[in-house]
Amino acid sequence: MDKRERIIRAAVEVFRDKGIEGTKVSDIVRKAEIAQGTFYLYFPSKLSVMPAIAERMARQLEETARRHVKPETDWEGQLLQLIDAVFEVTAEYRDVATLVYAGLSSTEHVREWEDIYTSLYASIAEMIGRWQEEGHVRTADPSALARLVVGLTESAAEQVYLYDAYDPVREQEQKEELRVFLRNALRE
Amino acid sequence: MDKRERIIRAAVEVFRDKGIEGTKVSDIVRKAEIAQGTFYLYFPSKLSVMPAIAERMARQLEETARRHVKPETDWEGQLLQLIDAVFEVTAEYRDVATLVYAGLSSTEHVREWEDIYTSLYASIAEMIGRWQEEGHVRTADPSALARLVVGLTESAAEQVYLYDAYDPVREQEQKEELRVFLRNALRE
Amino acid sequence: MDKRERIIRAAVEVFRDKGIEGTKVSDIVRKAEIAQGTFYLYFPSKLSVMPAIAERMARQLEETARRHVKPETDWEGQLLQLIDAVFEVTAEYRDVATLVYAGLSSTEHVREWEDIYTSLYASIAEMIGRWQEEGHVRTADPSALARLVVGLTESAAEQVYLYDAYDPVREQEQKEELRVFLRNALRE
Amino acid sequence: MDKRERIIRAAVEVFRDKGIEGTKVSDIVRKAEIAQGTFYLYFPSKLSVMPAIAERMARQLEETARRHVKPETDWEGQLLQLIDAVFEVTAEYRDVATLVYAGLSSTEHVREWEDIYTSLYASIAEMIGRWQEEGHVRTADPSALARLVVGLTESAAEQVYLYDAYDPVREQEQKEELRVFLRNALRE
DNA sequence: TATGAATGAGCGTTCATTCAT
DNA sequence: CATGAATGAACGCTCATTCAT
Numbered sequence: 001m002d003k004r005e006r007i008i009r010a011a012v013e014v015f016r017d018k019g020i021e022g023t024k025v026s027d028i029v030r031k032a033e034i035a036q037g038t039f040y041l042y043f044p045s046k047l048s049v050m051p052a053i054a055e056r057m058a059r060q061l062e063e064t065a066r067r068h069v070k071p072e073t074d075w076e077g078q079l080l081q082l083i084d085a086v087f088e089v090t091a092e093y094r095d096v097a098t099l100v101y102a103g104l105s106s107t108e109h110v111r112e113w114e115d116i117y118t119s120l121y122a123s124i125a126e127m128i129g130r131w132q133e134e135g136h137v138r139t140a141d142p143s144a145l146a147r148l149v150v151g152l153t154e155s156a157a158e159q160v161y162l163y164d165a166y167d168p169v170r171e172q173e174q175k176e177e178l179r180v181f182l183r184n185a186l187r188e
Numbered sequence: 189m190d191k192r193e194r195i196i197r198a199a200v201e202v203f204r205d206k207g208i209e210g211t212k213v214s215d216i217v218r219k220a221e222i223a224q225g226t227f228y229l230y231f232p233s234k235l236s237v238m239p240a241i242a243e244r245m246a247r248q249l250e251e252t253a254r255r256h257v258k259p260e261t262d263w264e265g266q267l268l269q270l271i272d273a274v275f276e277v278t279a280e281y282r283d284v285a286t287l288v289y290a291g292l293s294s295t296e297h298v299r300e301w302e303d304i305y306t307s308l309y310a311s312i313a314e315m316i317g318r319w320q321e322e323g324h325v326r327t328a329d330p331s332a333l334a335r336l337v338v339g340l341t342e343s344a345a346e347q348v349y350l351y352d353a354y355d356p357v358r359e360q361e362q363k364e365e366l367r368v369f370l371r372n373a374l375r376e
Numbered sequence: 377m378d379k380r381e382r383i384i385r386a387a388v389e390v391f392r393d394k395g396i397e398g399t400k401v402s403d404i405v406r407k408a409e410i411a412q413g414t415f416y417l418y419f420p421s422k423l424s425v426m427p428a429i430a431e432r433m434a435r436q437l438e439e440t441a442r443r444h445v446k447p448e449t450d451w452e453g454q455l456l457q458l459i460d461a462v463f464e465v466t467a468e469y470r471d472v473a474t475l476v477y478a479g480l481s482s483t484e485h486v487r488e489w490e491d492i493y494t495s496l497y498a499s500i501a502e503m504i505g506r507w508q509e510e511g512h513v514r515t516a517d518p519s520a521l522a523r524l525v526v527g528l529t530e531s532a533a534e535q536v537y538l539y540d541a542y543d544p545v546r547e548q549e550q551k552e553e554l555r556v557f558l559r560n561a562l563r564e
Numbered sequence: 565m566d567k568r569e570r571i572i573r574a575a576v577e578v579f580r581d582k583g584i585e586g587t588k589v590s591d592i593v594r595k596a597e598i599a600q601g602t603f604y605l606y607f608p609s610k611l612s613v614m615p616a617i618a619e620r621m622a623r624q625l626e627e628t629a630r631r632h633v634k635p636e637t638d639w640e641g642q643l644l645q646l647i648d649a650v651f652e653v654t655a656e657y658r659d660v661a662t663l664v665y666a667g668l669s670s671t672e673h674v675r676e677w678e679d680i681y682t683s684l685y686a687s688i689a690e691m692i693g694r695w696q697e698e699g700h701v702r703t704a705d706p707s708a709l710a711r712l713v714v715g716l717t718e719s720a721a722e723q724v725y726l727y728d729a730y731d732p733v734r735e736q737e738q739k740e741e742l743r744v745f746l747r748n749a750l751r752e
Numbered sequence: 753t754a755t756g757a758a759t760g761a762g763c764g765t766t767c768a769t770t771c772a773t
Numbered sequence: 774c775a776t777g778a779a780t781g782a783a784c785g786c787t788c789a790t791t792c793a794t
Contacts, residue, residue, distance in 0.1 A: 003774095003775095019290070019291075020208060020209070020290055020291075021208070021209065021235065021291075024766085024767060024768085025767075025768060025769085026767070026768090034775080034776090035775060035776040035777055036768095036769090036776075036777055036778090037769090037770075037771080037775070037776055037777065038774080038775055038776070038777095039768095039769095040768090040769070040770080041774070041775075045768080045769085046767095046768065046769090047209075095290075098286065098289050098290045099290050101286055101290070102207075102208055102283075102286045102287050102289070102290035102291075103208075103290075138372070140365065140368070141365070144361070144362070144365045145365075145369075147344075147347055148340065148343075148344060148365065148366065148369050151339075151340060151343030151344060151346075151347065152336065152339060152340040152343060154343070155336075155339030155340060155342070155343050156335075156336060156339060158339075159335055159339065173332070174332070177328065177329070177332045177333075177336065178336065180328070181333075181336050181373045182373070184326070184372050184373045184374070184375070185369045185370070185372045185373035186372070187372070191757095191758090212783090212784065212785085213784080213785060213786080214784080214785090222758085222759090223758060223759040223760055224759080224760060224761090224785095224786085225758070225759055225760065225786085225787075225788080226757085226758055226759070226760095227786090228785095228786065228787080229757070229758075233785080233786085234784095234785065234786090379753095379754095395666070395667075396584060396585070396666055396667075397584065397585065397611070397667075400787085400788060400789085401788075401789060401790085402788070402789090410754080410755090411754060411755040411756055412755075412756055412757090412789095412790090413754070413755055413756065413790090413791075413792080414753080414754055414755070414756095415789095415790095416789090416790070416791080417753070417754075421789080421790085422788095422789065422790095423585075471666075474662065474665050474666050475666050477662055477666070478583075478584055478659075478662045478663050478665070478666035478667075479584075479666075514748070516741065516744070517741070520737070520738070520741045521741075521745075523720075523723055524716065524719075524720060524741065524742065524745050527715075527716060527719030527720060527722075527723065528712065528715060528716040528719060530719070531712075531715030531716060531718070531719050532711075532712060532715060534715075535711055535715065549708070550708070553704065553705070553708045553709075553712065554712065556704070557709075557712050557749045558749070560702070560748050560749045560750070560751070561745045561746070561748045561749035562748070563748070567778095567779090588762090588763065588764085589763080589764060589765085590763080590764090598779085598780090599779060599780040599781055600764095600765085600780080600781055600782090601765085601766075601767080601779070601780055601781065601782095602778085602779055602780070602781095603765095604764095604765070604766080605778070605779075609764080609765085610763095610764065610765090
């Protein structure tokens with residue numbers, strides 16, 4: 001496999017296990033099964049993996065959303081599909097998201113974060129735009145709604161996955177509450 | 189002033205300025221105007237200030253909410269007051285929140301995080317419970333609603349404050365959009 | 377009890393448990409049940425307890441020897457009594473002796489060590505002198521013999537006590553071998 | 565030269581000069597002419613050089629003994645050669661021996677000490693065994709005799725070298741006294 | 753005398769980064 | 774491209790010592 005890709009994958013795992021301070025480049029390269037020096041052929045510094053992870057996350061979120069949400073389903077069904085997508089990706093990246101977020105904000109990568117999420121927000125905004133055209137969702141700036149929807153859904157997913165005690169029943173309840181919450185928040 | 193308190197205050201400022209990796213204990217003690225060793229009389233390690241900061245944040249959020257929200261106002265007014273409170277505290281702690289969050293999750297302090305927020309959630313849940321009794325808010329578990337409301341509002345506030353380009357107009361728009369979003373999400 | 381005495385006693389125990397580098401003044405004062413500052417009312421520095429311990433050890437060795445060795449016993453019996461005495465004291469101070477020794481040599485206390493042992497050696501030399509007068513021990517400088525006897529006996533005792541696996545049978549064997557060894561080495 | 569070897573050599577010198585507490589890793593690496601971090605590629609901690617030094621000492625003692633003691637010499641001559649060997653090595657390591665000994669006992673390295681000396685004792689025991697076969701040395705466990713002989717001789721050598729006032733005349737007297745002492749102790 | 757909170761110089765150790773192979 | 778031994782600056786933490794009470 002492509003070495004750059006292996007580094008990113010390994011970094012995600014190590015960050016998840018050891019947190020932001022606890023992660024050493026040596027851990028990443030060990031997991032990626034490459035040499036210490038090879039890391040620096042692909043990334044100029046330890047923290048510069050962060051934007052790459054963030055991008056991967058955002059891209060994956062976008063794709064998963066696109067894959068889950070079926071245009072033929074009615075809008076409330078699509079809403080649920082969107083929720084499923086966000087939960088799925090959040091579960092995969094668990095608290096890595098937070099770490100990456102913190103890692104980005106501590107360095108000078110904040111701008112990149114905005115860029116990375118722009119496309120995701122646009123994608124969701126477009127979806128909401130279609131619901132508005134079909135008369136299901138109230139009139140409001142779809143971009144603004146997209147940000148609120150994504151933020152809320154990620155927050156709800158984190159509440160389920162972030163803590164040790166993961167509980168599948170709790171996950172279903174949370175999704176259901178979120179679905180009703182969002183339907184009400186958005187509908188005409 | 190109490191040394192422990194001075195450490196926490198100083199830590200908040202330094203974390204805000206320098207991020208999680210960039211913060212040295214020596215920075216904190218310099219700002220707190222205490223000796224290096226004194227730090228370790230109050231906290232066993234650098235990262236163990238994190239839960240203390242988190243607690244301070246949660247406590248302040250709770251108090252600010254209590255202070256802002258006037259029982260004599262109608263429920264939608266109270267909702268706006270709650271939003272104002274969350275925005276105010278988020279503004280004060282800006283990205284420190286994220287750092288603290290990351291710091292907590294990387295070490296073994298996740299449990300403490302739950303404990304810390306429990307009281308805040310209960311406080312908001314109680315407020316929502318009253319709105320339900322008055323017939324303004326739909327029937328649903330007030331605790332669950334509280335978590336969604338707090339998560340959403342924090343997320344919305346972060347979107348405004350976290351990035352370099354703070355814009356007061358954008359702040360007002362975001363609050364207004366959030367208000368409508370929440371009113372719809374909650375109401376009967 | 378006298379505080380100075382309590383400090384020395386506590387120091388012996390802590391040195392035994394934690395070694396020379398691992399011993400902190402705070403450990404000593406905790407065990408001595410006095411305050412941190414009180415230590416410095418009796419000793420000017422951490423390492424200055426060392427000579428005091430050494431003196432205590434040498435004094436105790438001298439007294440124990442005097443107590444064990446009965447003039448009315450025949451010389452070989454007295455030799456065994458001397459061996460018993462050295463073993464007894466070595467057991468009590470176990471490897472502390474080595475630590476104290478190292479502690480003395482690392483600082484500028486070596487001279488004091490010589491002074492401390494002078495009296496002990498004189499005491500043993502006197503005993504050997506009597507054996508010579510009685511015609512049991514060969515002609516040789518009693519001081520020189522005393523040093524060899526003490527050195528050998530301490531070394532033999534350390535071989536028994538210093539390592540984790542203390543074995544009472546092994547102790548008896550070692551004493552017996554040492555007795556024969558010394559009897560031959562000394563006798564006419 | 566091999567880096568590990570350079571560290572050990574440098575450590576011996578620095579321990580000799582500065583004692584156990586006074587020795588900083590930075591001193592060792594400066595003398596070894598390697599970087600600070602390189603030290604930790606070869607030893608996990610500062611104190612873990614101790615067993616390596618001990619091993620070097622024991623190995624050197626064994627080799628020196630083997631080199632000095634000529635099988636063609638009569639047994640009393642061999643005894644003297646053995647004494648010379650122990651004195652020579654003790655002189656080279658002077659008080660380092662004590663420090664290493666203390667360093668080993670303070671940490672959890674006591675076991676290793678036993679292992680390290682096992683081979684040396686076996687070597688001396690073998691020599692004594694031959695003397696027994698030739699009828700020069702009394703019947704007794706050669707291993708036990710070896711331990712007493714080595715302990716006594718080291719102790720005697722330390723009495724000569726350990727203190728500031730080294731005196732070559734005193735050294736010769738001590739050796740002579742030791743020779744007679746040992747000859748008597750061992751002979752048939 | 754006795755206390756113990758406070759001090760701060762100093763050290764062991766780590767780990768991102770480099771570079772000769 | 775890949776390696777991994779070597780580097781050394783930097784930092785968390787310790788702990789002997791002090792001093793106001």
